[in-house]
Amino acid sequence: MYYTRFDTRFCEIILAGDEIGLSHLHLNTGEGKRSFEISDEWTRNDDYFSDTRHQIEEYLSGTRKNFDVRLNPKGTDFQKKVWTQLRTVPYGEVRTYKDIAEAIGNSDASRAVGMANSKNPIPLIIPCHRIIGTNGKLTGFAHGLAIKERIINHEKLMTLLNQLLSYYGKQGWWPAETHYEMMVGAVLAQNTTWKNVVKALDNFNGDLSPRLIKEISTTALAEIIRPSGYFNQKAIKLKALNDWYERYDFNIDKVRSVEDEKLRQELLTVHGVGRETADSIMTYAVGKPYFIIDTYTRRLFHRLGFDVPAHYEDFRNMIEKAIPRDLYLYNEFHALIVRHATEHCLKTPKCEGCPLETPKDIQGDGPSEVFCVKRI
Numbered sequence: 462m463y464y465t466r467f468d469t470r471f472c473e474i475i476l477a478g479d480e481i482g483l484s485h486l487h488l489n490t491g492e493g494k495r496s497f498e499i500s501d502e503w504t505r506n507d508d509y510f511s512d513t514r515h516q517i518e519e520y521l522s523g524t525r526k527n528f529d530v531r532l533n534p535k536g537t538d539f540q541k542k543v544w545t546q547l548r549t550v551p552y553g554e555v556r557t558y559k560d561i562a563e564a565i566g567n568s569d570a571s572r573a574v575g576m577a578n579s580k581n582p583i584p585l586i587i588p589c590h591r592i593i594g595t596n597g598k599l600t601g602f603a604h605g606l607a608i609k610e611r612i613i614n615h616e617k618l619m620t621l622l623n624q625l626l627s628y629y630g631k632q633g634w635w636p637a638e639t640h641y642e643m644m645v646g647a648v649l650a651q652n653t654t655w656k657n658v659v660k661a662l663d664n665f666n667g668d669l670s671p672r673l674i675k676e677i678s679t680t681a682l683a684e685i686i687r688p689s690g691y692f693n694q695k696a697i698k699l700k701a702l703n704d705w706y707e708r709y710d711f712n713i714d715k716v717r718s719v720e721d722e723k724l725r726q727e728l729l730t731v732h733g734v735g736r737e738t739a740d741s742i743m744t745y746a747v748g749k750p751y752f753i754i755d756t757y758t759r760r761l762f763h764r765l766g767f768d769v770p771a772h773y774e775d776f777r778n779m780i781e782k783a784i785p786r787d788l789y790l791y792n793e794f795h796a797l798i799v800r801h802a803t804e805h806c807l808k809t810p811k812c813e814g815c816p817l818e819t820p821k822d823i824q825g826d827g828p829s830e831v832f833c834v835k836r837i
């Protein structure tokens with residue numbers, strides 16, 4: 462037997478197997494019921510598992526849906542039958558224990574299926590995480606419920622992103638000429654539509670700069686940005702943001718040199734910069750990825766059946782734990798959510814033609830490219 466161990470963005474993973482195939486994959490989360498011993502008789506062999514490791518890394522980065530690995534799980538015939546069935550559940554979808562019991566032709570065996578599921582020695586590759594209770598709850602997971610939720614969300618979010626991307630195409634945000642215009646736009650966009658922000662920005666006649674905002678009076682600034690609404694308050698906020706930027710000599714590279722979390726916390730102390738504005742500035746102007754939670758994100762995720770946390774940071778953390786912290790990915794994902802929420806998933810949704818609508822003739826088990834739970 463050979464083994465290897467390596468860190469991933471989720472947790473440490475230990476692989477073990479022989480010439481026939483992979484027999485163990487341990488998610489070393491430090492939680493759950495599963496413990497794992499590396500036998501003294503096994504030999505560490507990182508090269509032997511390099512392809513499997515590569516496939517796991519691709520899966521966790523969202524670029525791989527299925528694994529092509531020779532498996533050799535040890536178990537009873539019944540367990541092996543269940544594990545083979547688990548491998549037919551598509552990426553991004555979930556099934557119940559009852560579904561699996563029925564699929565293997567033994568509809569009364571839900572409990573036994575649950576037991577076999579919990580004994581799965583090769584999670585992720587044999588996707589036991591895709592099995593949930595009939596009440597929709599995650600139920601148990603040998604490696605802890607936190608990682609089960611994280612893996613399910615990872616698959617759902619990557620599916621959602623790819624679906625929106627293939628329907629709307631690449632968005633290439635933020636729609637601004639300069640980093641400074643992005644920062645100003647993030648403040649102007651508070652409580653208004655982007656159309657009004659554009660009107661306000663147009664009023665600068667191409668002269669928008671930190672120097673201008675520094676020198677102009679608050680009253681004159683308010684008049685320029687009037688189309689964005691709440692213009693008196695926003696003028697004060699822009700002045701405050703400008704004062705903060707001046708501490709970096711209006712130099713975006715100096716801003717970028719600050720450690721991510723320190724910079725975000727600093728921005729949050731600026732008058733008028735809330736979490737959504739701070740994360741828009743961090744992602745689009747500074748180039749440090751933070752997932753932006755806005756009304757559109759909340760509305761869409763709620764309609765897609767996610768368990769949406771009420772608090773901003775909890776929601777952001779839920780998403781950031783599930784998908785890789787990548788600038789391009791966060792940039793596009795947010796832009797696509799905004800596009801979708803303003804074209805289809807409006808307050809009163811236009812579901813006809815929506816790329817996420819579940820066809821009415823599919824009862825819950827639709828293909829992975831559709832998963833809106835809200836049938837209108």
Ligand code: SF4
Nearest residue numbers: 805806812815818833
């Ligand atoms: S089907 Fe309707 S509610 Fe669901 S995502 Fe599409 S527009 Fe929104």
